[in-house]
Amino acid sequence: MAKATKKQALGRGLSALLKDPENDINAVGDKNADKVVGNIVELEMDTIEVNPFQPRTNFNDETLQELASSIRELGVIQPITVRKMEFNKYQLVSGERRFRASKIVGLKTIPAYIRIANDQESLEMALVENIQRQDLDPIEIALSYQRLIDEIQLTQEKLSDRVGKKRSTIANYLRLLKxxxxxxxxxxxxxxxxxxxxxxxxxxxxxxxxxxxxxxxxxxxxxxxxxxxxxxxxxGKPETPAKTPTKENAVPEFAQQEEKKLTKYLEAAVELKASERGKGKITISFHSREELKRIRKLITGE
Incomplete structure (x- = not known):
């Protein structure tokens, strides 16, 4: 516990150093830069702006609330990473979910690693770190790879080295953009x-x-x-005909038609089982809480 307190105190001391105009640090060679770069510093939330190079475009509200609850109880366990823009102004490199969740909680400061980098280096750091550490969907990963190739001028071979992935893996992601x-x-x-x-x-x-x-x-x-x-x-082969259902698991034609309509309307996998008399049950598949909410709104109108 004493060790953690010492780290927090150090962070507060560095924060005061960064607020001193006479010790403004803008390059690695500046005085006291070695005390700041790579260390954890408590930064005020309102001195940090979001990174326009952030590859993640979807932030699930429910998971953000869950992260906010965790931060409320335990604090920010993993510091965010920022780069220095100007005096007492910073830009996110990675950790936007933690930053957003901390805002929800109402934190005034947040632990951060400070880096000094130009825009191109910032873009590369943001994309590479998010690809490796964030739960991006396959399309977001593919878009991030494409941006590294287009904007950083990386070949697939060099990109493979940067992100620690096989070239074939990167190629498979990029093909998804087709x-x-x-x-x-x-x-x-x-x-x-x-x-x-x-x-x-x-x-x-x-x-x-x-x-x-x-x-x-x-x-x-x-x-x-x-x-x-x-x-x-x-x-160019005709589609393989469906297996003839047995009497026990046969689905009446009216139920098959309704199943197709429900699947199209809900944009989700629907399984409908019914007897000829009309008695049966419906099973709706979903892959996330967000999708469940979407389906519920379609059904209830709320």
Whole structure:
């Protein structure tokens, strides 16, 4: 416990140093820079601006509230990383979720690592650190890789070294950007896995991608089944007919029709079981709390 108190006291001392105009630090060679760069410093929240290079575009409100509750109880365990912009002004490099959650809690200060870097270095640090540490969806990762290639002028080989991923892995992510935007949105919302996306990208016509995407949702196709469907499409084979259901598990035609309508309306996998008399049950699949809320709003109108 004494050790933690000492670190916090050090952070407060460095904070005072950073507020002294006579000790303004703008480069690694400046006086006292070695005391600040790489150390944990308590920075005032209102001196920090968000990073325009942040690759994450979706911040789930519910998970932010959960993180805020954790911070309220335990404090900010992992410091954010910032870069110095001007006197007593900083910009986020990584840790925007922690920064946002700390604002929700009402914290006045937040522990931070300070780095001194130019815009290009900041962009690279933000993208690389978020790819490695944040729970980005496959499309966000692909977009981050593409930005590193376009804006930092990295080849796939050099990018592989920077992020510690095989070149083939990076290539597979980048190929996802060839998917139709509707399919990409489905991946971002959790309807499709990366495996589904990797199979669909082998279909060049966007309208056919969307057609198969709808079938994946309606029929709850696995990755392997999707790969088989893509192979049949490429070979020009007719679709494999569905297995004839047995008497025990047969679904009446009226139920099949309603299942398809519900799947399309809810944009989620729906399974409907019913007897010829009309008695049965509905199962709706979802992949996240956010998706559950979306489905609930569609059903209840609230």
């Amino acid at each position: 998917l139709d935007p509707i399919v990409q949105t489905g991946m971002r919302d959790g309807f499709l896995s990366m495996g589904h996306g990797r199979a669909l990208v082998n279909i060049s016509k966007k309208k056919d991608q969307i057609s198969l995407y709808e079938k994946i949702l309606a029929n709850r196709l696995s990755v392997r089944e999707t790969e088989a469907a893509v192979k049949e499409y490429q070979e």
